Amino acid sequence: MLPETTLADVARAAGVSVSTASRALAGAAVVATATRERVRRAAVELGYEPNLAARQLVTGQGQAIALVLPDIANPFYAGVAKGMQQRVRAEGLTAVFADTDEDPRTERSVLAQMAPVAARLVLASPRLDDDAIREVAARARVVLVNREADGLPAVTGDNADGVRQALVHLHALGHRRVGYAGGPATSWSDAARRRGLAAAPPGLEVVDLGAFRPGAGGGVQAADLALAAGVTAVLAFNDQLALGVLGRLADRGVAVPDRLSVVGFDDIPVARLLAPSLTSVAVPAGELGRTAVELLLDGERPEPGLRTLPVELQVRRSTGEPAR
Amino acid sequence: MLPETTLADVARAAGVSVSTASRALAGAAVVATATRERVRRAAVELGYEPNLAARQLVTGQGQAIALVLPDIANPFYAGVAKGMQQRVRAEGLTAVFADTDEDPRTERSVLAQMAPVAARLVLASPRLDDDAIREVAARARVVLVNREADGLPAVTGDNADGVRQALVHLHALGHRRVGYAGGPATSWSDAARRRGLAAAPPGLEVVDLGAFRPGAGGGVQAADLALAAGVTAVLAFNDQLALGVLGRLADRGVAVPDRLSVVGFDDIPVARLLAPSLTSVAVPAGELGRTAVELLLDGERPEPGLRTLPVELQVRRSTGEPAR
DNA sequence: CACCGCCATGCAAGCGTTTGCAGGCTGGGG
């Protein structure tokens, strides 16, 4: 255990009292500029690192930044976690995370548990209702990822535009009847993506295949429904679902894209690696995480409002012209 | 902000002093059993939650449990993270994590950053050298995942047995010449898996295809080398690599498993969903995470030694009889 | 019956920081 240098050491080195040192480092306007500089230099020289536990004890606010997400095993959220964590670490802070297993009750208990340790959190939990979220936001700084709640800052991919890009692509290939395999009804991003469906190019009919659990199992069901519905292409709520669709189609011997085209959403890393590779709307997951942290970092409560990051359709082998 | 109940409240309710209350809750043998019970009851009734910041301030040890892993976007490590986090949360603690991007230097700086916040950590970083690890272990309780260092507790899947199972399976199918697409030379688990190669069934020749970066890019190279080497099956260091192999084979129009069988390692969730689905050695990632935390939880420094969890080959479509 | 010793408890210090409040110094105006 090295002899950690404390604020007292810095103060002594700078020839001021501990309180002045504290204020100087906090950037309080009340300290004279010369003094502040002196203290800052001393702090750097001594390699001073504030003791976060002590700070938390008096302020009552944890310094860590928390990430609450529904499922870290979902590569999309893993991407968000990665970006978030990189930014947090660059700031010298630590990232704590909690996986809620897609369960709203767990989400609530997790939030309670996070309260003492982190006063800033990134919520990427699509299931929690608005009231619960606002309750949390009253005690901590919150940035939402992939959902919206008014009065709170949020970061998301441009869902509607992603859907639009996908539909335009399919329409251009000649598809006229496309199925949408939706995500859970409670999911904000599913709602957002559905809004994009309204902007379908003229002449393109979109068939709602229903709401599915965002895992491979859901995709299996969706595949069968798609075939029954007589569509020539399927747009899936996310890549996990699309993977299930592809798997089921392979099992049933349905050729992709010859008989049915498939488009995913999120563009998780494996999408490129499948055979056939999956056409998917790339959402910058890492960027979402980084941006969320960014909003949490600067100054006071971040301004409410939705930051929409651009998404980009990645065309691959799973889409092609429809069979005549 | 609710009026948090403090240790002083508990002490008052139980009619003892703060110090006694502290000792009672800590389970110190020195307090009379009756007193301890009284204090405990009072704590439960009042819903007392210790202020971790205060505790950390005096003990100098963080209460969180940290997970250091090379890449959270790798589904295998995501699984470890998930299991680890579940167990940690069940204990009422928080999990902090850091992604080192497979970079040994980042690994070191991350460890330094973790020191003040967590006195117990799970290290799933295959790259760090033994000395660096032991240095960390001197200041904190450490459990390793998927690697070994003597004097330290470790949890890992049964790598050698997994390789053995895979080879036996391939041999049974009729393969006589199998390529091994290895992971990075610095990876402990690659070394462990290579040891399993020695136990190849008699009559089965194993060709070392080399060391590859454990991503899809590595798999592409490995696929071409496998074809050049004239093997009838490839065993990949992990599923990511196997995915790359499958993708490249599909591109080159090589039929799987008819012309070449492919076996992965880890059994990440997508393995089931591929077409063809990937035969893979299932390593219980979540279980590894949970077990590691378990070791960290009970009592004192966990006993050194390697806990080996069983693995199980999942036979799927990517393996079949070799072409004659 | 008296003394000693030990066990259970309480007292108080201290962990490193923030922050309300008091006080000193400087400079300008009367």
Next chain:
DNA sequence: CCCCAGCCTGCAAACGCTTGCATGGCGGTG
């Protein structure tokens, strides 16, 4: 030249907990 105002700075308390040390009371033994 003196006084006052204002700007900086320092003092000290407080955050909730752990822990070394002192103390009180009890039982056992001579």
